[in-house]
Each structure stands twice: as structure tokens, then as C-alpha cells.
Amino acid sequence: AVVSTQSTGLLVFRWDGSTLRQVASTEVKGAVNCVTEVCGKILAGVNNKVTVFEFKEEEGLKVECKYHNTLMALYLRSRGQFILVGDLLRSMALLVYRQLEGRLEDIAKDYRANWMTQVEILDDETFLGAEHCHNLFVCVKVVEEDRKLLPFVGLFHLGENVNVFREGSLVLQNPSGAPSLVHKTILYGSANGAIGIIGCIDKALFDLLHQLQESLASVVTSIGCIPHSKWREFQNDRQKAPTTGFIDGDLIEKFLDLPRSEMSKICTDMFYDFDGTGMKREGTVEDLIKLIEDLARIH
Numbered sequence: 246a247v248v249s250t251q252s253t254g255l256l257v258f259r260w261d262g263s264t265l266r267q268v269a270s271t272e273v274k275g276a277v278n279c280v281t282e283v284c285g286k287i288l289a290g291v292n293n294k295v296t297v298f299e300f301k302e303e304e305g306l307k308v309e310c311k312y313h314n315t316l317m318a319l320y321l322r323s324r325g326q327f328i329l330v331g332d333l334l335r336s337m338a339l340l341v342y343r344q345l346e347g348r349l350e351d352i353a354k355d356y357r358a359n360w361m362t363q364v365e366i367l368d369d370e371t372f373l374g375a376e377h378c379h380n381l382f383v384c385v386k387v388v389e390e391d392r393k394l395l396p397f398v399g400l401f402h403l404g405e406n407v408n409v410f411r412e413g414s415l416v417l418q419n420p421s422g423a424p425s426l427v428h429k430t431i432l433y434g435s436a437n438g439a440i441g442i443i444g445c446i447d448k449a450l451f452d453l454l455h456q457l458q459e460s461l462a463s464v465v466t467s468i469g470c471i472p473h474s475k476w477r478e479f480q481n482d483r484q485k486a487p488t489t490g491f492i493d494g495d496l497i498e499k500f501l502d503l504p505r506s507e508m509s510k511i512c513t514d515m516f517y518d519f520d521g522t523g524m525k526r527e528g529t530v531e532d533l534i535k536l537i538e539d540l541a542r543i544h
Contacts, residue, residue, distance in 0.1 A: 276291065286299050287300060288323060294312065296312075336395075338355070381403050400490065401493075427446055453528075462496065
């Protein structure tokens, strides 16, 4: 996307191994906020429109279809034919690109007002968002009567103004070849220069870590003596809610800094399949230390 005082437009370049050569261009009415790909075509957020452009060698760029029901389409992510739109004020919307019909159709929306700073697709049913009050949230696609919604299933106050998400990792995945505890990792970057990682885990591991997190929150003293639940609660201009669906990895890793006596007290009645046999058993201090160290290796 190129913006100048004379015009705003999209430019297409081709790399031939040594030279970057412009092969097509088109003017658009409005600011080009973001550009990505969907089904081999160019997808752009232009002002309040989501637009699909088709590129042909002979004809250049041609508008195929548009979606208008946004206030300002700032962020776009695609997965197959599905498109996630991050709006300036209207939170997130899930679209589907009907390629044979040449149209965009909305199939689910979050009707809450959230000022988005970035969005990401976790899988076909689950979507991650960051908003301007330094919170993260996760939505899932559900059908309620005749409305398709994106209700919250995860809420977390990160304390950072996230402006980029990228699927990826900071380290080599599973160098030992052992089964991974984390199924998918999303990197984030913030306006303050922070880089962090968000991992997807299964429910059994989540339940164990949540129990550990609750125990640690009552033992570990935070800076300023702010209760952990208070610091991590989701709060913006319109709503306040306790954190849910997220584990605070920074707090979990503080287990490794505790005295052995405190570790022994905390790990009581914590059951999990520590051996990978499919059978749960009560964990020992060594089990939890190994588990947390394995999780810490993702960053």
C-alpha cells in the first residue's frame, strides 16, 4: 500500500531474483490500513471497507467484492476462506469469502464495543484480540438462536499495548522429539518494545496450572502488594471482569524461586498425567519443577 499527497493506492511488485519491479497498481478511495491474502487474492482494509482485489497479468488489479459493515477496518487475518476483521471500535467480526459467488459475508460478530489494537486467528473456531486498555481476550464462534456471536471465553489484563501478533516461536520446537505441552504459540509485540509469547494448551494442563496459579498467588508477594487477581482482571472503559481462560506464565515460573518447604506445601493434591501414560497421579515437587522448566523452554 502506498499513500501520497496526490493519491492513495495499492501497488503490486514482482521479485525476479535481483530486481523488484512494479507490475500493477490501482487507486483507492481512502486510507489503506492493512493488506493480506485470502484464497490467492489480495485482501485490503480501506477506510470502513474490506475489499478483495483480483490480480491478473493482463488486466492488473481489479476489485472483486467489498464488505462495508465496519467503522474502520484496521486489522485483517485470514485462514482458508475465513477472514477476521479488527475494527477501530466494533471489536471483531468473522467473514467468509464465497469465492464462487464473488462476495464477502459476515458469519459471526462480537457486538461489544472494543477499540482493537490487533487480532489473530487461533483456529477455525477461536480468535484472539488485543484492545486499547492493554487487555487480551479470546472469542469463540457460537450460534445462539438465529444470531452467530463471538462471546468471550478468555479475559486477561496484560498491561502492554499489543500492536502485533504473529504465529511462531522464539526457540527450536521439541529438539528432543518429545510430545509438546504447548500446541500452538503466538508471538506478540507491544508499543513499549516488549516481546512475549502466548501458548495454547489442553484442558488437563490448564486445570493443573490454574490450581498452581491460585496457590502461588496467595504466597508470592507482588510489587506494591497488589493482589494478582486484581492486577490481571479485565478492565476497560465499559466493563470489568475477573481473568478467565488464561494462565499467567510469569507467576507460574516464580514457583522455581520458592524455598523447598514452600514448594512442598503448594504441590499437595495436584493431580496430572506427569508420566504421559494416560493415568493421573499426585505430583511431587520434582514433577512440577520439570513441568515448569519444560514450559519455560518455549521462550
